[in-house]
Amino acid sequence: MVNLTAINKTKRKYTDTDHELLFLGIFQDKKLNPSQRSLDSLIDNALSEAIECDGFTGKKDKQLNIYGNNSIKRIVLIGLGDQKKYTSDRARSLASNICRYANNINVSEFSVDGDSFGLQKNGYTQAFCEGLVLGSYEFNDYKTEDDKNNKAESVTMYGNVEKKNLDKGFALGQAVSFSRDLGNHPANILTPSYLAREAQKIAEESPKMDCHIFDLKEIKKMGMGAFYGVAQGAKEPAKMIIVEYNGGRKSQKPIALVGKGLTFDSGGISLKPSPKMDEMKFDMCGSATVMGVLQAVSELKPKINIVFAIGSTENMPGSNAQRPGDIVTAYNGKTIEVLNTDAEGRLVLADVLAYVNKEYEPVAIMDFATLTGAVLIALGNRASGVMGNDVSLMNEVKKASELSFEKVWELPLWEEYTREIKGKYADIQNIGQARLAGTITAGAFLKEFVDDTPWVHMDIAGTAWGPKEPSYQPKVGATGVAVRLVYQLLENRK
Numbered sequence: 404m405v406n407l408t409a410i411n412k413t414k415r416k417y418t419d420t421d422h423e424l425l426f427l428g429i430f431q432d433k434k435l436n437p438s439q440r441s442l443d444s445l446i447d448n449a450l451s452e453a454i455e456c457d458g459f460t461g462k463k464d465k466q467l468n469i470y471g472n473n474s475i476k477r478i479v480l481i482g483l484g485d486q487k488k489y490t491s492d493r494a495r496s497l498a499s500n501i502c503r504y505a506n507n508i509n510v511s512e513f514s515v516d517g518d519s520f521g522l523q524k525n526g527y528t529q530a531f532c533e534g535l536v537l538g539s540y541e542f543n544d545y546k547t548e549d550d551k552n553n554k555a556e557s558v559t560m561y562g563n564v565e566k567k568n569l570d571k572g573f574a575l576g577q578a579v580s581f582s583r584d585l586g587n588h589p590a591n592i593l594t595p596s597y598l599a600r601e602a603q604k605i606a607e608e609s610p611k612m613d614c615h616i617f618d619l620k621e622i623k624k625m626g627m628g629a630f631y632g633v634a635q636g637a638k639e640p641a642k643m644i645i646v647e648y649n650g651g652r653k654s655q656k657p658i659a660l661v662g663k664g665l666t667f668d669s670g671g672i673s674l675k676p677s678p679k680m681d682e683m684k685f686d687m688c689g690s691a692t693v694m695g696v697l698q699a700v701s702e703l704k705p706k707i708n709i710v711f712a713i714g715s716t717e718n719m720p721g722s723n724a725q726r727p728g729d730i731v732t733a734y735n736g737k738t739i740e741v742l743n744t745d746a747e748g749r750l751v752l753a754d755v756l757a758y759v760n761k762e763y764e765p766v767a768i769m770d771f772a773t774l775t776g777a778v779l780i781a782l783g784n785r786a787s788g789v790m791g792n793d794v795s796l797m798n799e800v801k802k803a804s805e806l807s808f809e810k811v812w813e814l815p816l817w818e819e820y821t822r823e824i825k826g827k828y829a830d831i832q833n834i835g836q837a838r839l840a841g842t843i844t845a846g847a848f849l850k851e852f853v854d855d856t857p858w859v860h861m862d863i864a865g866t867a868w869g870p871k872e873p874s875y876q877p878k879v880g881a882t883g884v885a886v887r888l889v890y891q892l893l894e895n896r897k
C-alpha cells in the first residue's frame with residue numbers, strides 16, 4: 404500500500420516557512436533561480452558554498468545535501484540533468500526517488516519547490532505527483548514485523564503548480580497502487596469474490612456507477628460455455644463482474660474495458676511445471692488494470708460512458724476440470740476445441756468480450772490480459788504487446804502510450820494467423836497449430852469474439868510484474884501496468 408495520504412499545494416513562499424526536508428531541483432549548468440538565491444542568503448550562503456565546495460553542476464541523478472538551520476533543517480538539491488532532455492517521465496521518476504529518499508531517512512513530511520522541477524509544463528505536475536505516490540508504494544500487508552520503508556505521509560508543494568493536475572496525479576498514483584495491491588495479494592485471499600466485492604464497493608460510493616455480479620450458474624445459463632469450461636474445475640466460485648459508468652450523455656455508446664481475472668492459473672489438466680507457479684497469482688493483473696481505471700474514474704469522473712468487465716475464476720485441475728479435447732460453445736455461438744487447458748485466459752475473455760459486445764454495442768473495446776508467456780520472449784518486460792482490428796483505435800493507444808510513457812508494441816493480426824487456430828472438430832481451437840507466434844495466435848483467437856467493433860488487445864504478461872525500472876516501478880511484485888495509459892486514452896476521448 405501507499406503511505407502517502409496527501410500532496411498539499413500552498414501559495415506561500417518556501418523561504419517563509421519551516422521545513423524538515425526541502426527538495427529543490429536544478430538543471431545542469433544552470434544558476435540558482437531568484438527564490439533559491441533568497442533561500443541561500445537566509446542560510447548564510449550555505450547553499451552556494453556547498454555547490455562550490457562539491458563542484459555540483461546539476462548532473463542527472465546527482466544530489467547535494469545541505470544542513471540549514473533550526474527552521475529549515477535539510478535541503479536537498481537534485482540534479483535534473485540537461486534541460487533539453489527533461490521529460491514528464493523524468494519528473495515522474497525523480498519524484499519517486501525523492502519520496503524514497505525521505506522514506507529512507509524516516510521523514511514523514513517534506514516540501515518540494517515545484518517551479519524548480521519544471522512542473523509548469525503541461526502534464527509535468529501530474530507526472531511528478533504520480534511519481535511521489537508510486538515512490539511511496541510498498542506491499543507489506545502480510546509482514547508482522549514493522550520493517551516498513553514507506554514512512555512519508557504528506558508532501559507540501561510550493562510554486563506555480565495547478566491544483567487540478569496535482570490532484571489528478573495523486574488520484575492516478577493511488578489508482579495504480581490499488582491495482583498493484585490487487586495483483587500482490589495471494590490467491591487464497593484474492594478470490595473472484597474478493598474482486599467482485601472491491602468492484603461493488605467502488606460502484607456503491609459512486610452515484611454514476613452500477614455494478615452487476617454474475618455467478619457460475621448464470622454464466623452457464625447465459626451460454627458462456629468457454630468461461631464455464633475453465634471455471635468448472637475450480638471449487639472457488641467464479642464471477643463475471645460488470646460495472647457501468649455513466650459520465651457522458653445518455654445516448655453515447657460506451658467504451659468497454661475488459662480484464663482477464665484468473666486469480667490463479669495452475670494450467671488445469673495441462674498442468675504447469677512447478678518452478679515459478681506461485682507467480683500465477685498475478686494472472687488476474689488484467690482485471691487489476693481494469694479495477695485501477697475503475698477507481699481512477701470514480702475519483703476523477705471523466706465525462707464519458709464506460710463499461711468495465713472482468714471474467715474471474717481459478718484454473719485448477721481436478722475431477723471436474725475440463726479435459727484437453729473438450730468442445731465448448733461460446734456466447735456468440737462459436738464452438739471451440741480446448742486442446743490445452745492452460746490456454747484458459749482466451750476462453751474466459753472470449754465470452755466476456757462477446758457478451759459486452761452484444762449487450763452494450765460499445766464504440767470500442769480494449770482488453771488487458773496476462774495472456775501468453777510468448778510475449779516475454781518477444782518483448783521482455785519493457786513493453787506490452789498490442790494487437791487489434793482498427794487503425795484509429797490503435798493510434799489512440801499509441802498516442803496514450805507516448806504521453807504516459809507506458810510502452811506498447813504492435814504485433815500484426817493478419818488473416819494468415821487466424822488460419823492457425825482453425826479447428827479440426829470445431830470452429831476454432833484454443834491454441835495455434837505450430838506453437839509459433841503464441842502471442843499473435845492468442846490475439847487472433849480473441850478477434851473472433853468482437854465482430855467488427857474497434858478493438859485492441861493488450862498482452863501484459865511481461866509488464867504486469869517484473870519490471871524494476873524506471874524507479875517508480877516497485878522493487879517486487881505487481882506494477883499496476885496500463886492504468887495510467889488507459890486513463891490518458893479516456894481523457895483524450897472525452
Ligand code: BES
Pocket residue numbers: 668670686743745746747748773774775776777834835841864865
Ligand atoms: N497465464 C498464462 C500466461 C503466462 C505465462 C503469463 C507465464 C506470464 C508468465 C496463460 O494462461 C498461459 O498459460 N498461456 C500459455 C498458452 C499456451 C498453452 C498456448 C503459455 O503462454 O504458455
Ligand code: MN
Pocket residue numbers: 668670718744745746747748
Ligand atoms: Mn494458462
Ligand code: ZN
Pocket residue numbers: 665668686745747748773774
Ligand atoms: Zn493464464
